[in-house]
Amino acid sequence: MQSIAECYKKVSKDCFKFIKSQETPKDKFKNKEKTIRSLVPISFWIARKASKKNPYIVGLAGGQGAGKTTITSIISIILRKYFKLNVFVISIDDFYKTRKERFLLSKKIHPSLMTRGVPGTHDINIMLDFFKKAKSKKFKSLKLPKFNKAIDDRYKKKLWYSIKKRPNVIIFEGWCVGARAEKKNTLKIAINSLEKTDDKKLIWRKFVNQQLKSRYKKLFSKLNCLLYLKANNFSLLQRWRLIQEKKLWLKNKKSSNNKIMSKKDIFKFMQTYQRVTQNMFRYTPKYASIILNLNSNHQIKSVVYKKK
Numbered sequence: 001m002q003s004i005a006e007c008y009k010k011v012s013k014d015c016f017k018f019i020k021s022q023e024t025p026k027d028k029f030k031n032k033e034k035t036i037r038s039l040v041p042i043s044f045w046i047a048r049k050a051s052k053k054n055p056y057i058v059g060l061a062g063g064q065g066a067g068k069t070t071i072t073s074i075i076s077i078i079l080r081k082y083f084k085l086n087v088f089v090i091s092i093d094d095f096y097k098t099r100k101e102r103f104l105l106s107k108k109i110h111p112s113l114m115t116r117g118v119p120g121t122h123d124i125n126i127m128l129d130f131f132k133k134a135k136s137k138k139f140k141s142l143k144l145p146k147f148n149k150a151i152d153d154r155y156k157k158k159l160w161y162s163i164k165k166r167p168n169v170i171i172f173e174g175w176c177v178g179a180r181a182e183k184k185n186t187l188k189i190a191i192n193s194l195e196k197t198d199d200k201k202l203i204w205r206k207f208v209n210q211q212l213k214s215r216y217k218k219l220f221s222k223l224n225c226l227l228y229l230k231a232n233n234f235s236l237l238q239r240w241r242l243i244q245e246k247k248l249w250l251k252n253k254k255s256s257n258n259k260i261m262s263k264k265d266i267f268k269f270m271q272t273y274q275r276v277t278q279n280m281f282r283y284t285p286k287y288a289s290i291i292l293n294l295n296s297n298h299q300i301k302s303v304v305y306k307k308k
Helices: 002-022 032-049 068-081 099-108 124-134 193-198 203-213 215-220 234-252 263-287
Strands: 056-062 087-091 142-144 161-163 169-174 225-230 290-294 300-305
Touching: 002 032, 002 068, 032 056, 032 068, 032 225, 032 290, 032 300, 056 068, 068 087, 068 169, 087 161, 124 142, 124 215, 193 203, 193 263, 203 215, 203 263, 225 263, 234 263
Parallel strands: 056 169, 056 225, 087 169, 225 290
Antiparallel strands: 142 161, 290 300
16 A cells, blocks of 8 residues: 555654654664554554544553553554644553542552552543543643653642644543453452452452442443553563663663663553453454554564554
């Protein structure tokens, strides 16, 4: 297809430049060209559906460390550069509740809710309000929160995202975007040490699942499509998350205030993600619009289009 080849030629320089900005001396991306070439047709797919009148909301999901930020950024470069679309990218992570709010939640419901991540630790109202205002005919500029993982709290309001013009495409990415509740009978079986020791009465598990069944279901119903980055297993995600944390440390090591996690901390932290992540492994490919299968080397092995 000539148009896809033409698009690659026009966007590749910017895409390579972005990938280079994400590399460290010891951690280089492999098969960069193949990655970009895999994402060009997906960008065509999105661009065909995008409307100048109403934002087309793309959900993009994948486990921790799966490469959501990189893939989202490349798709947005292609949509902006080749298709001249106004694209706004934001992560569900930016909508985490503040440390103070999560502290109150942990006291009221369960101590594990102090740890950011699972459904129930995000501010759903801000997200729903954002989608509503983005589609409003009387669109005005918007300010949206920005979360600083290094301090585990939101940035000050002066550093928040500012949207001055209505986007044609909104890419809403996050590890649990599009996740669905699991059946009650499977909740009973603890899948890791954290659940066995800290959630013996199933209070935390049931709360998270109920959030998926209710408020998050309403939120994810606003998505026009869902792209899913599928890894082979959870241990791969743990490995990739360690690499991600090392990069974060290299980027922020000059600041003594940053809370960078150790390997032990990361594995414990990821146990809070494990149940929802593994449930997504099983079921998300059945309802996602596009599945990007990842190999063990963190590369796109194949792309499956489920919905036209």
